[in-house]
Amino acid sequence: VIIRxxxxxxxxxxxxxxxxxxxxxxxxxxxxxxxxxQIDAITAIDDDPQYAGRV
Structure with missing residues (x-):
């Protein structure tokens, strides 16, 4: 999924x-x-300070 x-x-x-x-x-x-x-939801993960920069 992340490759896609x-x-x-x-x-x-x-x-x-x-x-x-x-x-x-x-x-x-x-x-x-x-x-x-789905693309937007995955992109939004990077906006969460807990995960920022790890995607």
Missing amino acids: WHLAQGLIVFPRSKNPERVAQNADVDGFRLTRE
Whole structure:
């Protein structure tokens, strides 16, 4: 989900993993889309002082 969110923001994502299964999971982001509401909800997490800068 967070990889899809980054892509929706127009960002380039370079996830890392040595586990082949995780690499495949990270690459499988074309099977779904986030709605505008979902994107906004994830973006709003960064506005919470408890989580700011950690997304």
